[in-house]
Amino acid sequence: MQNICTEIHQGDCKEILPGLATNSVDLIVTSPPYADQRKNTYGGVHPDKYVEWFLPVTAELLRVLKPTGTFILNIKERVVSGERHTYVIDLILRMREQGWFWTEEFIWHKKNCYPGKWPNRFRDSWERLLQFNKNKKFKMYQEEVMVPMGDWAQGRLKNLSKTDQLRDESKVGSGFGKNVSNWLSREKAYPTNVLHMATECNNKSHSAVFPEALPEWFAKLFTAEGDWVLDPFMGSGTTLCVAQRLKRHSIGIELVEEYCQVARSKIAEFVI
Amino acid sequence: MQNICTEIHQGDCKEILPGLATNSVDLIVTSPPYADQRKNTYGGVHPDKYVEWFLPVTAELLRVLKPTGTFILNIKERVVSGERHTYVIDLILRMREQGWFWTEEFIWHKKNCYPGKWPNRFRDSWERLLQFNKNKKFKMYQEEVMVPMGDWAQGRLKNLSKTDQLRDESKVGSGFGKNVSNWLSREKAYPTNVLHMATECNNKSHSAVFPEALPEWFAKLFTAEGDWVLDPFMGSGTTLCVAQRLKRHSIGIELVEEYCQVARSKIAEFVI
DNA sequence: GTTCCGCATGAATCGATAG
């Protein structure tokens, strides 16, 4: 059995990242501290200066990522004086100038988002999952994340007996099958770019940024076993736990020592 | 009973809009022709020139809208050479320079998005619903869309449940969302900024751009009876039909004469 | 009168082919 490496670096990723090898990582999944959020731990970057603060990091990530790799950035602009701030879309434009391709924007629909009500605003129940690449061609394993088919197949396929289904499939092989049999024999469909995932609000000891299902989905989609996953803002280590469970090597960087310890204990638990 | 006006103007909105009074409209809801789409009916604007093409329109809309009014823009960037084009986020930045406030971005999750399979991309199942305002304070009737699960949510969400429940229960993504049943069992649907609506693929002669539920939701949220609703890219008149049904005055502008006729007939049917 | 099934139809995207 292959040995899986799980590295944790404590420190500022701007200082740690230069130590990583060029073109060495297959997937970067991270949720950086949002602008002006978590002031007590990260010092809180002002929204107007967020892009300038973050661009040196993305420059290093561009270097570290393999040409066939993918960078998934979980981010959402906050409301500043009644308006959505533009630092996220500014960041997209600036990252393209750095050489990144803005391949896609997934939507993370948070089903059980925090309750709350404002006079001019509803609850914010979605976040951006920006996909960036170094090239237009990159590795993608779409079959790994297929989902069951919708009502059409479920409701109508159900009435066919199993022998009927088998018979249809055998007909395909012998050339007697109907075109429909191609459809009926299928149980799964490819997903879309909207991900429905509930937030995990059970752990209050550490701020769980995103649920395990999120890095898991992208790890399955963009990496194979033995590939390398990087999270430059590791937090409590959700990404690394998932990577290890899926037999991917992983590197986590985290400024706060307390989070590093939480991550180490979670990794250790799993190793046992 | 109050008389409800429903005006239809045939022509280019760039020429018609200057004829409308300043500060006269409470809500603008529209879905302009997307870049390089619908070439047969509309010209088909190149993505690189889309912003310059659209800005004169938004300048007029800014003049026409009441200070307390809201502008909802339904739009989505297309893929150009393997990358999401930036004309939508460019447009946001340019509209802010015009004086618009980018208050919020709603997500329209399209259940039945266009099918297809590509080597490095999944189906696109969401569009942007950008909310712009002239001031930080604007009219908003939240209670009108916070109805119990009867009115809007029941009908739209009920259909969603079968597929989603199947997909959730299968746990293909391992924890890929929790139980939607929590949503369904709740008596009150607190709206968020994510709207789940299927496109209406009627087999009629005209293709409805967006489902009636969409302008209906925003008309209830941002206008009262007797207010004025404007759709500068009317299409077949979905927005105007909804406005009339909800007892809002409305103005529609449409370049294609054929669509104007369709809209007139739909309005006429309703009047009977 | 239900339920069931066939079918057309989409604000799509990519790769190949043609001018």
Added chain:
DNA sequence: ACTATCGATTCATGCGGAA
């Protein structure tokens, strides 16, 4: 090289005819 057109691929939905 660079653009324009076309076929192949894919799946949720609602309508209408059939059982």
